[in-house]
Amino acid sequence: MMAAAAAAQSDAAVTLLEKNEKLGKKLYITGKGRCNVTNDSDTENLLLNVISNPKFLYSAFYTFDSHMLMQFFEDNGLRLKTERGGRVFPASDKSSDVIKTMEKVLKKRNVKICLNTCVTDIITEAGICKGIKAVCNYNGSDIKGVCHKKKESIVLDADAVIIATGGLSYPSTGSTGDGYRFAIDTGHTIKECRPSLVPINIKEEYVKELQGLSLRNINLQVIKGKKILYDEQGEMLFTHFGISGPLVLSAGCYLVEKDLQYMKILVDLKPALTKEQLDERILRDFSECKNYNFKNSLGKLLPAKMIPIIVKLSGIDADKKVNSITRNERDRLTTLIKGFEMTPISFRDYNEAIITKGGVSVKDINPATMESKKTAGIYFAGEVADVDALTGGYNLQIAWSTGYLAGKSALERSRQT
Numbered sequence: 001m002m003a004a005a006a007a008a009q010s011d012a013a014v015t016l017l018e019k020n021e022k023l024g025k026k027l028y029i030t031g032k033g034r035c036n037v038t039n040d041s042d043t044e045n046l047l048l049n050v051i052s053n054p055k056f057l058y059s060a061f062y063t064f065d066s067h068m069l070m071q072f073f074e075d076n077g078l079r080l081k082t083e084r085g086g087r088v089f090p091a092s093d094k095s096s097d098v099i100k101t102m103e104k105v106l107k108k109r110n111v112k113i114c115l116n117t118c119v120t121d122i123i124t125e126a127g128i129c130k131g132i133k134a135v136c137n138y139n140g141s142d143i144k145g146v147c148h149k150k151k152e153s154i155v156l157d158a159d160a161v162i163i164a165t166g167g168l169s170y171p172s173t174g175s176t177g178d179g180y181r182f183a184i185d186t187g188h189t190i191k192e193c194r195p196s197l198v199p200i201n202i203k204e205e206y207v208k209e210l211q212g213l214s215l216r217n218i219n220l221q222v223i224k225g226k227k228i229l230y231d232e233q234g235e236m237l238f239t240h241f242g243i244s245g246p247l248v249l250s251a252g253c254y255l256v257e258k259d260l261q262y263m264k265i266l267v268d269l270k271p272a273l274t275k276e277q278l279d280e281r282i283l284r285d286f287s288e289c290k291n292y293n294f295k296n297s298l299g300k301l302l303p304a305k306m307i308p309i310i311v312k313l314s315g316i317d318a319d320k321k322v323n324s325i326t327r328n329e330r331d332r333l334t335t336l337i338k339g340f341e342m343t344p345i346s347f348r349d350y351n352e353a354i355i356t357k358g359g360v361s362v363k364d365i366n367p368a369t370m371e372s373k374k375t376a377g378i379y380f381a382g383e384v385a386d387v388d389a390l391t392g393g394y395n396l397q398i399a400w401s402t403g404y405l406a407g408k409s410a411l412e413r414s415r416q417t
């Protein structure tokens with residue numbers, strides 16, 4: 001949508017082909033229906049939050065940064081608000097208002113919108129591109145248009161084609177990886193794809209008992225041998241299969257699935273207290289309930305769902321009176337609370353992944369224009385390329401910035417051809 005809007009800034013004839021029955025199906029579910037459109041921060045911060053290929057995004061971010069995006073929305077009547085961590089949302093808290101605004105801009109700029117229209121193939125001067133060995137001769141080949149299908153197959157001639165088909169995550173929204181095939185068919189390399197910003201399956205059966213429990217202000221570490229791979233404070237959530245929530249999704253970005261078996265996840269449930277301070281706190285709690293059984297003594301310290309599991313893992317008799325708990329036993333308890341250990345098994349699949357890691361190799365794309373280096377006149381924008389970022393509005397900013405740059409560059413090309 002942003003690519004089409006940017007390409008349609010003068011009298012160029014721009015057509016947006018969307019296979020769904022409406023625009024922005026994924027946008028609609030972003031930010032839990034509120035759409036975290038961007039992050040209100042400077043370009044250096046945007047780049048710091050990109051995980052794969054930040055340098056490639058330099059031009060795109062500088063051409064259309066988050067402040068230009070916010071101005072674009074405000075100019076087109078969408079009021080915005082900024083929340084914790086610079087996260088920007090529509091003031092109405094409705095992602096549908098973002099989509100409506102984009103539709104309004106597209107209409108104003110006379111973009112022809114074709115819904116229920118699935119692009120099936122890319123056409124270059126060499127013919128319809130189907131498979132690497134088919135009719136296409138990439139080097140020096142030029143774009144001619146696309147084939148798309150509504151009821152019947154139609155060829156649409158074009159001076160430029162922008163592929164903005166998204167990744168593979170939440171396929172029900174239309175992101176089914178078609179763009180990867182178009183890219184392969186026209187001579188591009190695809191960096192291996194995998195679900196990212198995705199929950200993690202955990203080996204320990206007892207985590208199922210914690211389902212629905214959300215922990216705030218905890219510290220989460222991912223450890224491989226003696227190496228700490230991730231170490232952050234924030235929020236996490238237990239689910240029926242394992243763990244999710246902001247910290248877990250972010251941690252997963254730095255991990256490789258085949259290495260998960262060698263890793264441990266450690267959660268410090270009381271990061272504000274040292275082990276000694278925690279011990280003092282526990283002693284104080286015990287002194288206030290001297291005749292209680294151990295299992296009934298942790299109510300002030302831990303969430304209720306967590307208590308039976310901590311009691312069991314501590315190895316302390318659940319029915320032991322707190323005034324007879326030994327120093328050694330307390331030591332085991334504080335170690336457990338400061339390092340609640342879990343074993344990751346695997347990532348959840350694309351149906352639960354916020355983004356797709358991998359995609360069209362950035363080596364095949366000119367970062368100053370988003371144009372393909374393999375087939376002149378093809379441009380890439382958004383998640384289809386091998387770029388991804390942390391949560392906080394950064395992934396949408398990648399889509400807006402690369403879309404804007406691709407659109408602007410495609411317009412430039414059409415003026416020259």
Ligand SMILES: Cc1cc2nc3c(=O)[nH]c(=O)nc-3n(C[C@H](O)[C@H](O)[C@H](O)COP(=O)(O)OP(=O)(O)OC[C@H]3O[C@@H](n4cnc5c(N)ncnc54)[C@H](O)[C@@H]3O)c2cc1C
Binds near residue numbers: 026027035164169353
């Ligand atoms: C649940 C969820 C929540 C998220 N929340 C946020 C958030 O709050 N903030 C944030 O920054 N990011 C968020 N993201 C990530 C963000 O939504 C994506 O990174 C972004 O939408 C990518 O934009 P895109 O235009 O590249 O692809 P998409 O938004 O996936 O759009 C691609 C479009 O191309 C269409 N298409 C595909 N193939 C064809 C074809 N052959 N012919 C015609 N049309 C086709 C699809 O139908 C789709 O409409 C979230 C993602 C998910 C899944």
